[in-house]
Amino acid sequence: MSRKHGDWPLWEVFIRSRQGLSHKHVGSLHAADEAMALENARDVYTRRMEGLSIWVVPASAITASSPTEKDVMFDPANDKVYRHPTFYKLPDEIKNM
Numbered sequence: 829m830s831r832k833h834g835d836w837p838l839w840e841v842f843i844r845s846r847q848g849l850s851h852k853h854v855g856s857l858h859a860a861d862e863a864m865a866l867e868n869a870r871d872v873y874t875r876r877m878e879g880l881s882i883w884v885v886p887a888s889a890i891t892a893s894s895p896t897e898k899d900v901m902f903d904p905a906n907d908k909v910y911r912h913p914t915f916y917k918l919p920d921e922i923k924n925m
Contacts, residue, residue, distance in 0.1 A: 834858075838887040839865040841872075843879045851883050859884075 836858040842851035854873045859865035865884040874882070893901045 836860050839869070839884045840887050840890060841865075841869040842883040842885070843869075843873055844881040844883075845878055846880050848880075851881065856887065 838856055839859055839862075840856050841854050843854045844851045857865065857868050857872060859868050862884060866882060869882050869884050870879070873879070
């Protein structure tokens with residue numbers, strides 16, 4: 829028994845361009861399985877041969893923070909002194925850092 833298109837899971841698509849070093853989210857699509865998701869992502873998001881690599885991830889596998897939690901999630905690093913460059917002692921031989 830095959831599922832209707834509307835029952836197919838949602839996949840998030842990430843493409844690494846020929847000039848890029850990292851994958852970028854380019855969109856979403858519905859597909860029955862990962863093979864179909866890869867093929868559809870190639871057909872929809874790399875029409876001009878600009879892609880070097882494609883990742884497809886089930887949207888249900890992604891955990892994301894909420895914009896309403898931004899203050900808690902991304903609070904300033906002032907309480908993390910080890911992140912400040914003044915925490916480290918540099919050798920005298922290093923002149924330009």
